[in-house]
Amino acid sequence: MDFDDTPEEAAYRARVRATLEERDADLLHVRPGQSADARRYEAELRATERVLAEAGLVGVTWPREYGGQGGTLVQQAIVAQELARARVPTLVNHIGIGMCGPTVIAHGSDDQRQRYLARLLRADDVWCQLFSEPASGSDLAALRTSAVRDGEDWVVNGQKVWTTLAHVADYGILLTRTDPERPKHAGLTMFVVDMHAPGVTVRPLRQMSGDAGFNEVFFDDVRIPDGERLGEPGEGWRVALTTLMNERVAIGGAGSDIGQSAEALAAHARDRLPALGAEQQVLARQAVGRALVASLATRYTGYRRFTTLSQGGVPGPEASAGKLGGTAAARLVADAGVRLLGDEAVLGATADGDETWQRAQAYVPGVAIAGGTDQVLRNILGERVLGLPPEPRTDKAAPFSSSGARR
Ligand SMILES: Cc1cc2nc3c(=O)[nH]c(=O)nc-3n(C[C@H](O)[C@H](O)[C@H](O)COP(=O)(O)OP(=O)(O)OC[C@H]3O[C@@H](n4cnc5c(N)ncnc54)[C@H](O)[C@@H]3O)c2cc1C
Known part of the structure; x- marks a missing residue:
């Protein structure tokens, strides 16, 4: 190309x-x-x-x-x-723009699109994605937060976790279980939830970088009007797939931060290498070389995925491969960046107060989990690209209530 x-x-x-x-x-x-x-x-x-x-x-x-x-x-x-x-x-509003907005565009009513989308783009409202729960991350369809119809409203109870930006969000897209008697993927419904509604409690979680970018979110008898439903009752999994497909593309996309980090790493290397001792220099040069090669491979693989998209195609397993490769490259870039700091690497910030590389290194392990863990992405590639036998999924057709996972 x-x-x-x-x-x-x-x-x-x-x-x-x-x-x-x-x-x-x-x-x-x-x-x-x-x-x-x-x-x-x-x-x-x-x-x-x-x-x-x-x-x-x-x-x-x-x-x-x-x-x-x-x-x-x-x-x-x-x-x-x-x-x-x-x-x-x-x-x-990167989650709103990359995932929530496209979900509202695809599945929302005209009224929801008019009310929410322009405000989201201007960051008048910040959005978050309320999917993961303490007992359902990779196995998202096993979630337990319930929504029960009551007149014109739905009443929501349960807990979400790892919700990025919930502490500053005005709205979220919320995946709930509305019919526990159906198989786990079939009993789900998606809503737009007002994060300032009575009964919503947000508790920030502190990460090893020192930031608190994601949260636990509790729902206690939170009332959501039926007009805030996204898609039909029981169609929540289909709606969530729109969000998840956009998420994987957004995280692993061409032109993402990865390429830029490679350039930042090269500049950092030019700046720092001369100050390192001979032995540290040799190791740092090797680390930088490996990281730059991995970054370029990610960038060009991203272009391939991007070609599929620009020709009107839907990204398939290449979105999973892109995210997996992007994470591996990001890890190598962050590690090389820290290695170049020499003895200053053990400090939270360098002598001139720069925390860029220490922060990058603390952030990368989360990237390997968010939006599909490395292991789950490898399962997808094994099954859909290599044609390996699928994992046994014994609970797929059974009513969710019989799986022992009901609250
Ligand atoms: C930085 C960050 C931001 C996030 N932001 C959000 C957000 O905004 N909204 C949201 O809803 N969630 C968010 N998440 C949560 C994220 O989606 C989940 O952490 C992720 O899906 C993994 O789920 P889990 O943490 O429950 O781990 P689990 O699914 O319990 O996995 C635990 C371990 O088991 C492995 N594993 C699980 N299943 C399999 C399998 N079938 N085969 C092989 N290995 C397996 C996993 O790879 C992992 O190593 C975020 C997470 C991070 C780290």
């Missing part, structure tokens, strides 16, 4: 780059840990996202009627690459 921009793509890229240069002063190039407190950091990220939305750089492929640009996937990838190049921080 041809990796160069077509003349139209090159013109679009030049326009995006010029816009970013023009608005540079309004884009707060904040990094985690630099702001006085988490609330202020979040407000700064929201403000940055609003500037980008006004400049037409958020929701590039979304329909114009919902605040998007009606653009192509290639244009979206170009914007992602240029944002990374300009070192604009990850959008605060």
Whole structure:
């Protein structure tokens, strides 16, 4: 395939780059840990996202009627690459834009699309994804949070966990069990939930990086109007698959942070290598070389997936392979970055206060879990690409209530 921009793509890229240069002063190039407190950091990220939305750089492929640009996937990838190049921080509403919004577009009512989507793109509302529970992560369809119909409402009880951004979110997409007598995949229903509704309690969880980016969320008799349902009752798994497919593509996508990290690593190596002792230099050079090769392999594999998408295809196992490879590359990049710090690697930040590489190393193990663990992705590749016999799934057809997992 041809990796160069077509003349139209090159013109679009030049326009995006010029816009970013023009608005540079309004884009707060904040990094985690630099702001006085988490609330202020979040407000700064929201403000940055609003500037980008006004400049037409958020929701590039979304329909114009919902605040998007009606653009192509290639244009979206170009914007992602240029944002990374300009070192604009990850959008605060990345889960809303990458996963919740596309789910509302595909399965929401007109009323929901009108009410939610334009506000989401401008980060007026931040969204989160309420799927995982203490006893169901990889086996998501075994979830237990219940929604019971009561007049015009549904009443929700249960607990979610690892919910990224719930502590700042205004809305979430919530997967619940509405019919425990049906097999586990068939008794689920999806809703939009107001995170400020009575009965919703959010408790942040502290990670080893020191941040508290994800949370436990408790639902105690939370009432959700039936008009906030996404899809039909019992159709929740189909709706969730839309979210999950978008998630894997968003995490492993072409033009993602991985390529940019490789460039950052190369610059870091040029800066740091001369200061290391002879023995440390040899090891660091090998680590940097391995990491750069893995990053390039991920980037080009991403382009292949991207070609499928831009030709109207649906990413299949290549989305899983992309995420798996991307995680492995990210780990090598982070490890090499820390190795280059020499003795300063044992400190939380370098002498000049930079935490970039220590943070990256603390963050990567989570990437290997979020959006499908490495092991689960390998199962998918084994079954769907290599044609290996599937795992035994004894509970697939049985009513969920007979599985012993009911609350
Ligand atoms: C940084 C981060 C952000 C997250 N954000 C969100 C979020 O916003 N919303 C949300 O809903 N969830 C979120 N999650 C949760 C994430 O989706 C789950 O952690 C993930 O699906 C794994 O589920 P689990 O933690 O329950 O682990 P488990 O599924 O219990 O897995 C435990 C171990 O068993 C292995 N394993 C499980 N099943 C199999 C199998 N069939 N074959 C082989 N090995 C297996 C796994 O690979 C893993 O090593 C986030 C997680 C992280 C780390």
